[in-house]
Amino acid sequence: MHVFFSRRTLLVSGLLLWSQPLLAATDPNWQIIRQRGFIRVGVDPMVGPPYFFRSDGRNVGFEFEILEAIAQKLQIRLEFVETPWPEQIEALVAQKVDLIFNGHEKPTRTPACQGTLPYYISSQWLLIGANKRPPKSFFGLAGWRVGVVIDSGGWALMRAFNAQRGNTVHLAGFQNLADLLAQLEKGKLDAVVLDTPIAVWQARQHPNSFRLAFKPLLSVPLVGLVRLQDNSLKDQLDDAIAQLWKSGQIQRILKRWSLWNDLQRQP
The missing domain is CATH 3.40.190.10 (Periplasmic binding protein-like II)
Structure with a gap:
């Protein structure tokens, strides 16, 4: 309006x-x-x-x-x-x-x-390793190791997803972004869920390490x-x-x- x-x-x-x-x-x-x-x-x-x-x-x-x-x-x-x-x-x-x-x-x-x-x-976006094949849908994350920053929007989204899907995603919480991304880059995580601006920035700054998967989820003004x-x-x-x-x-x-x-x- x-x-x-x-x-x-x-x-x-x-x-x-x-x-x-x-x-x-x-x-x-x-x-x-x-x-x-x-x-x-x-x-x-x-x-x-x-x-x-x-x-x-x-x-x-x-x-x-x-x-x-x-x-x-x-x-x-x-x-x-x-x-x-x-x-x-x-x-x-x-x-x-x-x-x-x-x-x-x-x-x-x-x-x-x-x-x-x-x-x-804003929204949440899935970031995966540059050489990782993304699942066909968000539900394909079952069995994946997914990292999130504790108390973030991604944390809330993935906890709600697990509650509905029987904890099929192996969720790992981190206190800070740097540790989260380091684990993804080392291959110890399959994906991370981040606020869209951060996910886009990381994918642009480190195209050899990360890429985006799916479309943004959970819009928040x-x-x-x-x-x-x-x-x-x-x-x-x-x-x-x-x-x-x-x-x-x-x-x-x-x-x-x-x-x-x-x-x-x-x-």
Whole structure:
């Protein structure tokens, strides 16, 4: 759904007046940010490619490019506040940052914050060894050794799959991505299930070691997060994101990072 700013027409003493945008009256947050001249964005470069990371001393990543496009639409500067990913929501609630834009899903259990329109539809994708023959279907994973990062989307997907199929997949959980990929590369795992951006990045960066199998599964919208009371900021961000979808700019950014697929749709 497109988000546009509306103006109410008021008839006062026979005069036709245009009010200020409704969002400006809801809370002062956006006006404060505008007067300050920049928006503080909580990010964690350690989340890594291709989301938001540093390369040759500069910020890069598809989330970084989308943030830059949003800032250009809003005519405001970005100030990045490096915040460890597990601490980002706490930093947002404590008003240390104005926005989190770092691979977060729409909040369902955190009443203190709210999500913007989606800027990317993430998913889970199966990554296998470059010389491994993929099974004919996802159900062909029976008997395979499949690795996942604990508490990730892939972890949830494969545990649900095993619950329905009688634990036919030999599931191995890992605390970090590096160990997971090392085991796949050594052939000690048959496959791993990763967030699509990470799976695509690894397949592109290491074509002699990994390749993708099947199509993405379990779509999940990624959103920016703001405080629950910051409706004026959310409205501005939503409007900018909607414009970027409509103009095709988000599509161009995602294609540049090989992340455009059939799951992407304009909100």
